[in-house]
Amino acid sequence: MKKHYKAYLYIAPALIGIILFVVYPILYNIYLSFQSGSLINLSFDFVGLENYQNLLGDSDFIVTIKNTAIYTIAMVGISISLSLLCAVWLNKKTFIHNLAQTIMFTPHIVSLVSIGVLFMWILNPDYGILNWVLENIGLPTSKWLSSEKTALFSIISVGIWKTVGYNTLVFVAGLQSIPKHIYEAADLDNSSKITTFFKITLPMLSPTIFFLLITTTTASFQVFDLINVMTKGGPINSTNMLVYHIYESGFRYYNIGEASAASVFLIIIVGILTLAHFKLLSNKVHYQ
Numbered sequence: 681m682k683k684h685y686k687a688y689l690y691i692a693p694a695l696i697g698i699i700l701f702v703v704y705p706i707l708y709n710i711y712l713s714f715q716s717g718s719l720i721n722l723s724f725d726f727v728g729l730e731n732y733q734n735l736l737g738d739s740d741f742i743v744t745i746k747n748t749a750i751y752t753i754a755m756v757g758i759s760i761s762l763s764l765l766c767a768v769w770l771n772k773k774t775f776i777h778n779l780a781q782t783i784m785f786t787p788h789i790v791s792l793v794s795i796g797v798l799f800m801w802i803l804n805p806d807y808g809i810l811n812w813v814l815e816n817i818g819l820p821t822s823k824w825l826s827s828e829k830t831a832l833f834s835i836i837s838v839g840i841w842k843t844v845g846y847n848t849l850v851f852v853a854g855l856q857s858i859p860k861h862i863y864e865a866a867d868l869d870n871s872s873k874i875t876t877f878f879k880i881t882l883p884m885l886s887p888t889i890f891f892l893l894i895t896t897t898t899a900s901f902q903v904f905d906l907i908n909v910m911t912k913g914g915p916i917n918s919t920n921m922l923v924y925h926i927y928e929s930g931f932r933y934y935n936i937g938e939a940s941a942a943s944v945f946l947i948i949i950v951g952i953l954t955l956a957h958f959k960l961l962s963n964k965v966h967y968q
Contacts, residue, residue, distance in 0.1 A: 706947065712940035720934055731941035740917055741925065741942070747832060748922045752900035754836045755843065760892050763844050764885075767851030768877075781852065784845035792842065796909030799838050800825065825911055828918035835906055835919050843899070847892055854888035855881070886964060894957055901950050922946050 717724035913920035930939030
């Protein structure tokens with residue numbers, strides 16, 4: 681029994697931290713989602729499900745959910761696929777490949793605010809370098825962040841540029857952990873490179889792919905910095921995301937009830953997607 685008490689004593693600091701900074705804020709947020717009030721006077725009135733009804737009846741909120749879904753699908757699909765291709769190419773121990781890995785990882789350590797400011801200049805429709813390059817090679821230019829037709833695509837492109845380097849290095853680590861004797865056995869069987877990739881490499885990388893699916897999905901739903909710096913959710917709500925909508929509702933319009941209700945939607949969506957990933961894909965993950 682004493683050993684059990686010691687174990688609980690050792691994990692007590694972590695448990696207290698989780699309760700204070702994770703469990704309590706979530707429960708208090710759920711409580712606020714049933715209230716109507718403002719952060720200015722800190723007085724709240726119970727309104728039941730009214731905040732949730734207002735959100736579901738708000739066309740701007742529906743557009744926000746749609747934008748977030750598009751951003752997440754694009755980030756997960758394109759970023760992970762592109763990172764896997766880059767990792768296969770970079771999985772060599774040469775100076776050039778090591779240098780390329782370092783260059784690709786650099787955007788991950790740069791703050792999103794700095795990246796947002798940089799790409800605001802690059803994508804500027806009047807004096808941005810991207811339009812200058814397109815114009816000089818005879819291709820049509822675009823308004824990029826200033827047009828509702830291209831703004832979301834521009835944000836997605838910046839997000840992929842930010843994350844692909846980190847995902848690539850994770851894939852490289854996964855590739856280097858695959859035992860070489862498996863590939864040697866495939867060579868003895870005269871297995872083609874395509875067959876080897878789909879029959880050996882992908883199954884052996886399934887834990888890495890599963891990890892990146894979870895982390896990339898969760899991070900995509902939490903995108904805020906790029907939106908706040910580059911577009912403020914515009915133009916015409918075309919780049920507004922769920923977390924930025926929560927921020928605006930709570931700290932710009934001081935509607936803490938609807939902001940908390942939107943936060944509950946975020947928790948539910950991310951929770952459902954995470955459980956779906958574990959339910960549908962965990963049995964397809966092959967550990968060594």
